[in-house]
Amino acid sequence: MSDKASSYTILWASQTGNAEWIAKSIHSEAKERGYVGDCLPMDVYETVGLDKVRVLIIVAANTGDGDPPDHSLKFWRFMRRNKDTGYFKSCQYTILGLGDTNYTNFNNTAKRLDRRLKDLGATSFYPKGLADDAEGLESVVDPWIEKLWDALPKVLEKNNEGSSEKVDDLAKKVEEVKIEPTNPYSPDERAKNIPPEAEKYLNLENSLVEKKKTKDHLGHALKLDFSGLQSGMQLSGMPRVPAASIKLVRLEATRPINETPSTQCVVTPAPITEASVSRVQCLTTQEAMKRTLHVELDIGEGLDYEPGDAFGVVAPNDESLVEAILERLVPSTAEAYQALYNVEGDGLPTHLQNSKSVTLADLLRNVVDLTTTPRKALLRMLADYTSNAEEKTKLIYISSKQGVAQFNSVREQVPTLLDILKTFPSCNPPIERLLDALPPHMPRYYSIASSPLKFPGKIHFAFNIIDYKNIYDVPRKGVATPWLDQLTGYVAARSTKTGNMVDVAAKSIKVPIFRKENTNAFILPSDTKRPLVLIGPGTGIAPFIGFLQHRQQQLRIRKSMGGVGTHPSRDIKKEFGDIWVYYGFRERAKDYLFEQELEEFVKDGTITNLRLAISRDEPENKTYVQDLIRKDLDKLYELIVNQDAACYVCGDAKGMAKGVNDALVEMLVQHHQLDVVAANKLLIEWMGSRKYLRDLWA
């Protein structure tokens, strides 16, 4: 009998859908190649009987500060608590990590898992891959999967030789596309590729003729240089076309055109609450580089929170973009807003699991992502629905190994789906296939910038409106922040030093939100005596406004209870540790966020020391928070090491968080007699003991 295993298990841990999608693609290709196995989210590991698994493939992403995705925390607890060094002795494994080099803890989850599996007796059958979202996951993921097919037969038996041969041929065909510009992709062939369900609502004849495109101005054709693409060229390394698994089943009922779309199709980790916007304020002046809004939501009794928590906002894709894509792809936009469907299919991805009784517009508005950089597999799939031979070839080229420069150029231009369709006018994919290939539309998370002690029943948050031009001067915008700006009526930029919050309660503006579990313990220590060092430039100050309000209120409550002895007020103050705040912005007159509030915290003693790093008031003397920290190393050493202060960092993962980390390493080298390696190790220990906490974004 062969000593190879007869089946594999794929476990995935995903926060925003990439790992899920990649794991499922591996699973579907493995099945086609004749292997047998399962593909499961990490949180259901108990159903697998992990000690029996002989071939394990893990696809793991990161969130927070090198933390595992939220849904996999139970698995991690199990792995940490497992002390049986032989638990995985019959398991051969490999790991594909999805990370981002903008974060200091690059691919921490995959690296930790690798170590832990080895400690528990598992053996690696194929080296781990560490993909980097900063440069495009594909450049590591695609070759890693390709070589997995060479490694797998050494540990795993094929159960279905017949099917595998067919697939090998198929794979070969996909790998080696020979460019034949004179071979047009006919409408007939295209029709063959449209799943039968799609034909029920797609009038194929109509969809292939030019339609009036009233929203066409919204799309911008990409600027791409195809001079490297030559006739007769052999192309290789294309991603596989995502399996056609989604079916749209048309229902009898229709939705009245004037009915407000609901968010019931959105899959969120906690139930959605409709919160009313009560007040709003622009924290920056007209002349500031960025526009920053401060919004207050009325949450009533519905949502408990503590400072440091975050919450999710369910923001729709831009409606005119949704409409323009529908106008471009379906024969009747009106129908796309009214006809109801159930989304069905084997192993539906998580984000499609609530898509019942939905319109095509609902799906594009709330379920799939229309604005993030396209995956290569999407471009490859679009090629299959492109009738013009030259355009089709270009799409295949961009998704191939040879077209990597063009793919990078696509990424750089941050196109919407409409831009891609505009670049390739004869491309007409059915909506089902888009659902197969587009990433999930994700909720946006914000740190709460208030304390329930100061604002019971309310939450505050602050954010920059994402609105910029790409390298070719084409306007680009975010999803949630321009939507919130529009929803709250584009309040005027502040003109005075402080500005006031505008009461908009009467407008009954609703924002769908949900609670986010605080998985990284970014909360105040319960002991108020413990000193704090809070480092957060820009909107990184937001959670600290909540921390400071909380401490301010705690102090007021404590004072109102009165004290004993000759100096009650001084004795009470001793029950509250010092708070040092490092805060940064560009220009004092334009983007000093929460200026009035911070000054009040200083005045009433909530903040012991407010250190302001201003980067543009004196262009020759740019100061960042890490520069101020470097100036204060001896005092900070006293506070952090001798007085056991907890140190919090919030904001940009790359420049700021790295700079602050380096400054803290310097502090430990200078004052704690450690070398750089030992100092870094101590900082990691502090993270584990919640003395050094970071809430970062790229």
Ligand SMILES: Cc1cc2nc3c(=O)[nH]c(=O)nc-3n(C[C@H](O)[C@H](O)[C@H](O)COP(=O)(O)O)c2cc1C
């Ligand atoms: C809020 C956030 C925090 C992240 N933190 C890290 C990190 O600390 N280290 C890292 O290597 N990648 C980090 N990433 C990058 C993700 O691992 C990467 O984008 C991955 O493709 C996400 O996969 P998913 O869609 O399956 O969640 C972070 C991404 C986000 C959005």
